[in-house]
Amino acid sequence: MGLPTLDENNSSIKRALVTGSSGNIGSTLVPRLLAEGWEVFGVTSRPGISSHPLFHEIYFNWHAPKKILVPQIDVIFHLASQNSAYEARENVVKNVTNTLLSFVTIIESVKESGSRPVLIQTGSISEYGLEMPASTDTSYPNPQTFYECSKLTTQVYGDQYVRENIVSQNFVLRLSNVYGNNQRTDGAQRGFLDRCIRLGISGQPLTYFGTGNYVRDYIHIQDVINALLTCYEYRRKLEHRSYDIGTNVATSVFEMLQIVIREIDDIAKIRTKLYQKDFPANSYDIEKRNGFVRQTTFGYETGWKAKITLSEGIRESVYSIFTRDSKI
Structure with missing residues (x-):
């Protein structure tokens, strides 16, 4: 039996294709979409990842992509990505296969459904390179690693798919540092902040490189999910193709770690040690840059804004992970 089309059953139900549905953002977005019908x-x-009756799993091998059976859909949330710049450098061919070739294979599968959905991709503010521009509306990214190059390439292909009338619109949300997925326990969590919380609660020391004074913009995953859904909701009113998504608050890595240590001590009564090391010799310069969102164009056009402060988000994460793990 094939996948349903928009004309079957209840055509008023919105349909989303989520790539990377078991990943960090996808595993939070999928339950939210299902909860909203x-x-x-x-x-x-x-x-x-889900047994919900409105959830359909489509198996895809990112290392050897082949066309898949895709139904008629309203939107593609393209979240799948190989997220390590160092893994990308180690095997450039594998990185291109996992990102660009897999993306094109999926979109070509969508093409055969004839649905012309909206395409919403997630990127990273690291695509701007060593310096964040004062205004990203008129600035072009300056990638410094193969990871950023592959992300930008899929975005360019997305624009071409619009011109080819295969997708109706292509939006790119360039995310700052995402944290706060407290449900994943499989070790796949790559985010530095989330990893530090898990290490601290397990009694292991935390380590930062360099001075720790370089700043980041940490955004809670629930604010990211709201941004993704807002992008789809306002798709006909948005004036730009790409937007930076962050809190507009710069926090040093050292300051962030102090908040983590304080909350672990307060909630779990665990004293966490903190160590400083020099950056490894093969580190990218982009690791040492200051990166945060300085403007809120997306907020001006939609009314969206990040609602969860860093202290609130870290405290909620520490409490959630500690209370769950202490019951195991």
Whole structure:
């Protein structure tokens, strides 16, 4: 039996294709979509994330992409990505296969459904390179690693798919440092902040490189999910193709770690040690840059804004992880 089309059953139900549905952002977005009545088709290589009747799993091998059966859909949330710049450098061919070739294969599968959905991709503010521009509306990214190059390439292909009339619109949300997915326990969490919380609660010391004075913009995953859904909701009113998504608050890595240590001590009664090391010799310069969102164009056009402060988000994460793990 094939996948349903928009004309079958209840055509008023919105349908989303979520790539990377078992990943960090996808595993938070999918339950939110289902809770709001969406029918969700999750493209993943790790099955079993949901048994909801409106969730349909589509297995996809990112290392050897082949066309898949895709239904008629309203929107593609393209979240899947190989997220390590160092892994990308180690095997450039694999990185291109996992990102660009897989993306094109999925979009070509969508093409055969004839649905012309909206495409919403996630990027990173690291795509701007060593210096964040004062205004990103008129600035072009300056990638410094193969990871950023691959992300930008999929975005350019997305624009071409619009011109080819295969997708109706292509939006890129360039995210600052995402944290706060407290449900994942499989070790796949790559975010530095989330990893530090888990290490601290398990009694292990935390380490930062260099001075720790370089700043980041940490955004809670629930604010990111709201931004993704807002982008779709305001798709006909948005004036730009790409937007930076952050809190507009710069926090040094050292300051962030102090908040983590304080909350772990307060909630879990665990004293966490903190060590400083020099950056490894093979580190990218982009690791040492200051990166945060200085403007809120997306907020001006939609009314969206980040609502969860860093202290609130860290405290909630520490409490959630500690209370769950202490019951195991």
